[in-house]
Amino acid sequence: GKRLVSSGDDHTVIVWDVTGGQPLQTLRGHAHAVVAGALVPGSDKLFTGGFDGEVLVWTRDTGLLGYLKVFVVEAFNLRRGDTLTGSMSNSRFVSVELGKGQRERTALRKGASPAWYEEFDFSVWDIDEQVFVQVFDWDKDEAHRFLGSLKVSLEELVFAEEGVTDKEFDLVDDEGDRGKATISLRFTYRSVASIGEATVFVERARNLPRMDTFGLSDPFCMVSLGKSEKQKTRVVKRNLNPEWNEEFVYNVEEGARELKLIIYDWNLTQEYDLIGQVIIPVENLISNPAIDEWYPLKSMDGASVARGELKVRIKFSAANERSEFATRFRRTPTTWPAFVRSDFNFYSPVGQVAFFGRILLRGKCGFCGQHRRDHENDLRCNLGTGNYVHSIDISHDGTLVAWGTGDGRIRVATVGSAERVGCWTAHAGPVLGLNFSRWDMRLLSWGVDYRHAKPSDLVRGAYVPKRAARTSGQDSINIVVETWYVGSLMEDRDRWIKRRA
Template sequence: DINPVAPSDAGAAPQNPGMYQLDILLKKGHNLAIRDRGGSSDPYVKFKIAGKEVFRSRTVHKNLNPVWEEKTSLLLDGLRDALYVKVFDYDFGLQDDFMGSAYLYLESLEHNRTLDVTLDLKDPHYPDHDLGTIEMSVTLTPKEKDFRETQQSLRLSEVHQKAQLWRGIVSVSLIEGRGLKPMDANGLSDPYVKFRLGHQKYRSKTMYKTLNPQWREQFDFHLYEDHGGFVDITVWDKDAGKKDDFMGRCQVDLSILSKEHTHKLELPLEEGEGMLMLLVTLTASTAVSISDLSVNILDDPHERQQIFNRYSLLKSLHNLKDVGMVQVKVIRAEGLMAADVTGKSDPFCVVELSNDRLQTHTVYKNLNPEWNKVFTFNVKDIHSVLEVTVYDEDRDRSADFLGKVVIPLLNIQNGERKAYVLKSKELTRPTKGVIFLEMDVIFNAAKAGLRTFVPSEQKYIEEEPRVSKQMLLQNFTRVRRCLVFLVSTGYYINSCFEWESPQRSTCAFLDLNIVSSCSPGRWYRFGLLLVKPKKHILEEV
């Protein structure tokens, strides 16, 4: 083993400033620092080069000797910058705690040889503290003639990583809580629940004054990793005007749950009292991809022929669930609705086929966005419909709906670029704008016919109820008009009493006398008094 905590010649420039590939196997940690109250930690590792994060490991929960066994490959332009390794303790809803760091100086590594490396973790503020070690193996390989091909391959891989394609859907139903801990002076609590899977978060509604809340809420997370992951769950007591009280935590290990099956889970709360009841369903989502127009498999004659051969009639008895594939080119949109107060929108496009859902990047402050993205889906039922929806991105709230198009797969004309009018959510009327799409569907007719007799796939992704910005603006406009009407009516009545217009006040005087003639005498006299000119009132006084 080696422990390269300092460069062999820190002041010297690298002998070869060319391209290198650094292959890293992050193995495990040993005797890491304690950061949680239970005497443990939830460690994960970050790699940085030249201040840029290039890798982040998964989190190993409640373990001071974690085993990761994760691989990554980095393409380096020179060896001057060291690999900065940082370890953190994951804290749900809070800032993650620092657990130590170390440097791996790349200039000290021998080329074309796999080396076992042990890094001593230190805290720069407390250099004498022992924070444990990280073990990994590294291989540094110079890239000469083939570095361009390697760079292109990594760049294509980054296209897919940036798209953040998910492997499946985690459908969670929060049913109820039982026997929760009382946190308020009245012996009750106002509980709500926070969920987190990776960077995805969800917060339930608050149930007031109860220890046995009934939520009955359903939401979905996207599953990005084949091996599952952990859903972190915390329960909190809502306190107005001060910090909410922590009531307990629990976890769901998705790796032990079977897919295509609904699991009823009763989870006891750690560091608290009571339990939560959940329904969790994992649904697989396979054979989906996203790329730029420049990376389009159907434009390559060889690739296209291979796909036709895959779905030829000769392959009708092979993998009956793989009916075909559909490719959707999302080109651009024109004349979209202005959803922001600036008269612009921040549009992005979501393409869905059954439980597969992909989206483009956001084009900011534009009513005529260009995306130029290619989406590829696996077809399991040729009678499915393709849904293309355009949203306006809002950083502080849910995205606003701008319009959608629904296209049955059987209605697609291969290779035809067409402008589709965006419609409302209910598809009953057009909204503003059009979207330009080009689609190709290739399928096996025999498999498609057999799949007709199989029940259609249940869709787990349902649109969450959200407050529409357009509806808020409409309601605000209505309230403003009502207020303006009331204020105007008040000014009009006051002007009658003030005799600013003799004709108007005379008409009001006659109308009031006619109405008050049906009333008792005292009201009649009081009405006459109200509409008399001020000078007559003063004379009588």
């Protein structure tokens, strides 16, 4: 009860100290106005959503724990496809994911026992996460065929002897069974000691050179500190004096030597062109903990001065001052899109029928009364457009998160594993609010609809929609409240898990 979270049209989220009335931290990660947010009860996890169509997850920043190297060796006894019928391409790749968001992928290799010999680096922030490895058969239409998977607890890898785990793992198929397929992996964990925290605010650049043949430049800035993961600003199109105003927070580990900021020109069809870079030694951050300067850009080798300057603000806090920032939030690598294509596979809106994975349109829309062929997008009522996030709520036991979007849909997912468990077509227009019941698995939603509410239709202040005949004189745009039973989603999910087990 001592923290308050606010958001606004400036694309930021601010954490406030209620007792002192002072801002503790400004969270930057959204590309548009932030209009919804919710804290998970009993934990230090924050969900935010906005008009950029993304749901971001923020967790309490306890500092970087270490780095994990994953060396993908080879697989054995993978299922072969029939090249005559084209059921498989026999080109295999491995996807490695730590937590929800840090994801890497190998190159394609042929055969039932392909060898990759590729290594990937991951940053470890939470010891309770898992490493999720999946093997696929590549498909040119991105409908990759699943061949097997495995999950390894990060705690098991961290406390392994000398931090090294090298063995052959069994792959689990889509039915949850262990077959003959296996994969050889090598995990190496290295812990780090943090000497402090650096907050880097990339403000703007000026007088950049023209990099495009028939135009200006499309600059963005890549930021890295030591061996930590690289982060980058958004791309500012056709501008020689871009403004980013983006903040990045780094845990400075022992042995880190320099902060590197590199400005590139974005290209669609080829590698990015280097504009210039700024390198700041870590000892400069320690000796001068508050920096607000313009830096001239230099070439990649640092020997010559490039055209342009970069304005940055840097604040360094030593490790012994960490207690003052114990309530800081860190954005996890997870980014939940407000909309995914698979949403249409959960529940078809009223008036639609799914046939072999395709949506067949029929009849009139249950929301606006028009025939579905008259809708502009054929799938949704014209009243609800866009995937903007308008509302977010967390269940009172902290296990489920729900968010409503401008297309009238409600998505429900688990907080811990970020598993999508359901999607409802709730309203014709934006879902303006959500509220989980304190006593059971019901979810209350209110949003914009073409419906006419009469006093007899109100039950305890909530509008109960009736499938009655409409006339043009009755229909109007109203704020409609509906009740959803989330327990049915969880029951279906539990039955599916039992079948797999």
